[in-house]
Each structure stands twice: as structure tokens, then as C-alpha cells.
Amino acid sequence: MRIVQKFGGTSVGSLERIRATADLVEAELARGNQIAVVVSAMSGETNRLIGMATEMDATPCEREIDALVATGEQVSAALLAIELQHRGIRAYSYNGAQAGVTTSGDYKRARIKSISCAHLQNHLQAGEVPVVTGFQGVDEQGNITTLGRGGSDTSAVALAVAVEADVCDIYTDVDGIYTTDPRIVSKARKMEQISYEEMLEMASLGAKVLQTRSVEMAMRYNMPIHLRSSFENITGTMVVKEDDTMERAAISGVAYNRDEAKITILGIPDHPGIAANVFGPVAEAGINVDVIVQNVSAQGFTDITFTVPRSDYPATMKLMRDLCTSLHGRDVQGDDGVAKVSVIGVGMRSHAGVAKTMFDALAAEGVNIQMITTSEIKITVVIEEKYVELAVRSLHTAFALDAIPDEH
Numbered sequence: 001m002r003i004v005q006k007f008g009g010t011s012v013g014s015l016e017r018i019r020a021t022a023d024l025v026e027a028e029l030a031r032g033n034q035i036a037v038v039v040s041a042m043s044g045e046t047n048r049l050i051g052m053a054t055e056m057d058a059t060p061c062e063r064e065i066d067a068l069v070a071t072g073e074q075v076s077a078a079l080l081a082i083e084l085q086h087r088g089i090r091a092y093s094y095n096g097a098q099a100g101v102t103t104s105g106d107y108k109r110a111r112i113k114s115i116s117c118a119h120l121q122n123h124l125q126a127g128e129v130p131v132v133t134g135f136q137g138v139d140e141q142g143n144i145t146t147l148g149r150g151g152s153d154t155s156a157v158a159l160a161v162a163v164e165a166d167v168c169d170i171y172t173d174v175d176g177i178y179t180t181d182p183r184i185v186s187k188a189r190k191m192e193q194i195s196y197e198e199m200l201e202m203a204s205l206g207a208k209v210l211q212t213r214s215v216e217m218a219m220r221y222n223m224p225i226h227l228r229s230s231f232e233n234i235t236g237t238m239v240v241k242e243d244d245t246m247e248r249a250a251i252s253g254v255a256y257n258r259d260e261a262k263i264t265i266l267g268i269p270d271h272p273g274i275a276a277n278v279f280g281p282v283a284e285a286g287i288n289v290d291v292i293v294q295n296v297s298a299q300g301f302t303d304i305t306f307t308v309p310r311s312d313y314p315a316t317m318k319l320m321r322d323l324c325t326s327l328h329g330r331d332v333q334g335d336d337g338v339a340k341v342s343v344i345g346v347g348m349r350s351h352a353g354v355a356k357t358m359f360d361a362l363a364a365e366g367v368n369i370q371m372i373t374t375s376e377i378k379i380t381v382v383i384e385e386k387y388v389e390l391a392v393r394s395l396h397t398a399f400a401l402d403a404i405p406d407e408h
């Protein structure tokens, strides 16, 4: 088999962990597999580097941020290659540019355009191990770019597609994908497998276990992902194409995202083009709008409420205040203490009453719902952030997702 093994921050977080990671590479080689490796920076390193930059300047140049944070992955790639070589394995570290990863020029959120990896394929065929830095590439001008937080997952899947691997093994600090974040719900249940579609929703709604774009790419190219632990040698969770053998509970997971802020622009004229007026400037500023609700109009005026990532809250508030003035609107209100909680499941297509169960469970805990949005396979509510854990736990129980307690 040809396998791309990706190791996250905790799997390369110390020299001891790098040695343990080298054990996992060595074990796969011993089974006769061809191995390419993708690594993250040592845990905490990306944050440490960003912290230094913002100490210098509160809004540092994005090009330099990318140049800075890309160094984190180079350290772990080189250290792992050194450890593998020490064991007599022919391993070679490559940074994004050396690996041939070309991206768009959007610093901090670049997208991979292509990977020219003939040299990596040669290593694989020769039984050698290329160790590639995750999270980074270069744009067409040769500037260093990064793929957004958690981007090493996407690097790994992209490399797996490029070298035509059989599977992309993503090693992390949990032993699989759970029905919800096992760090906040102790009764979360590990899944044997999950469909790309559901994982895509889980990731985009806040389950940071895989970067959303890595799942998008795996789905597009039908690349199986095996999410597993680098601490324990046990089978993890397979992210694969939906098939008939999968469980068909109404809900398969609960996700949350604290990184949300809500803005309402009140009393603006209700005529065609008004939503375009509101969201045009936000889009131009590169800000992602998420949940949107427009009120029924009264006397020719309406209100629009929407959410944005919390880090974009100050900039969006300013844009909306300016817009409100120019449209002679009534007021702009904002709240950066909200969060999003979602229930997800392809089974929702064939089960009625999911919304009622969800709203009943939240009401029973006294959690007020501020906004609601649905799609075919998810229901999302916006609530006060302080209720997130309570909401996630109560939904997990309400949809019968809690693990059955161990007998021993």
C-alpha cells in the first residue's frame, strides 16, 4: 500500500513524541508499505510565533506572518527526518516550495492549486520517506503562503491525492472521530466510520478534528481518511463515501463553534438590492458571513441579522455603522458573545421531528435560541456562548448519542 501519514502538533510536540512518531513510520515501512509523511509544527509553536509577531505590531503584514509561521513545520519535518535517518531509514525533509506545493496568493488562507511531486514519487518507489511540511506552499511569485489554521490536514490529503496513495492516515491526540468533541462531553461515542458529507458538515460547523477543506478534497477525489491516535495503536475512524451499511440514526453528531459574533442592522428600507447593499462591503473586506436572518418588513422597513467570525466583529461593526448612516437606518446592534451549536446527520432526510427534539432539549435547559438555520442534513442554532457546553451535552443525550457505560 501507499500511505500518506500526517502527524499533528501533539504527535511531534517533543523529541520523545517525534521518536514515537518515527516508530509509527518504521512500523508501516516494515509492513512493506510506501510512506510519505506530512507534519504539523510542534504543538503550541504556531501560536507562539503569531504571538511574537503581534507583540511587534498588532496588525502585522500577512505576507510576513506566513513567512514566520511556515518555519514551525520546517522544524518538525527536519527533526523527524533526522530521527528516521538515525534509524537507517532514507528520509528527506521538504518544505512546501521544495515539495512543489503551489497555492493561490491569499496569505493565511491560501488554496492549493497543484502539487508537482515527481521527485516525491521517486522517493516512494525507492522505499524512501519524504517528510513534507504541512500547512504551507508558495504562490506563483514564489511567496510563502499558509493554508489557514489546521491546514496540515489539507496538505496531507492533497499530497495523498497527488501521489495516488491508497489512504491518508491522520494521526492526532484522540483515537477517532466522536459524536461530539470528547473533550467537552465525556459520554461522546467513537464512530467506526463517517461519510464525507457528514464529516464536512461537522468540520465546517466547528469540529476542529479535521480542517474543512481537507474533507472537501478527500470527498472530491474519494480519498479515504483514517483518523487515528498517535498515542495508542488502535483502529480509528474511517471517513469514506456514504454507503448502505452505515448507521441510520437521525443524528450522528453534534458540533459547536464559539468563534462567532452576531450583528443586526435595524430599520433599513426594504426594497430589492438591500441585502446586496449590506453584504457587498462585507464580502469585499474578505469577511465570511454565516447565518443570515431577515425580518418580515413593517411599513417598508426591515432588519437583517447575521453572524461573522469573532475576529472580524470590530471591522464588520464599523462597516455596518457606516452603511446604516448612508441608508438612514435606525441602529446597529452587535454581540460578540454568541456561539453556534449544530446537530448533523444524513438520517435527518428520512426522520421527522428532529427540530422539535432539538428545541425541546434546549428549552428544558432554559437555553434561549437566537437564530436558527437548517439544511438537508443539519440544524444550527445561535445561542449565548456561556450555554455551549450545556447545550451540546443535552443535545447529545436527547438524540441518544451517549455512549453506553463500560462494564468494567
Ligand code: ADP
Pocket: 007, 008, 009, 010, 011, 040, 150, 171, 172, 173, 174, 176, 177, 178, 179, 180, 181, 182, 183, 206, 207, 208, 209, 210
Ligand atoms: P492536531 O494538532 O493533531 O491536528 P487538533 O487539535 O487539530 O489536532 O484536532 C484534534 C482535536 O479535535 C481533539 O483533541 C478534540 O478535542 C477535537 N475535536 C473536536 N470535535 C471532535 C470530534 N467530533 N471528534 C474527535 N475530536 C474532536
Ligand code: ASP
Pocket: 008, 009, 040, 041, 046, 047, 072, 134, 135, 148, 149, 150, 151, 152, 153
Ligand atoms: N501548525 C498549523 C496550525 O497550528 C497547521 C496545523 O497544525 O495543521 O494551525
Ligand code: MG
Pocket: 008, 150, 153, 208, 209, 210, 211
Ligand atoms: Mg488539526
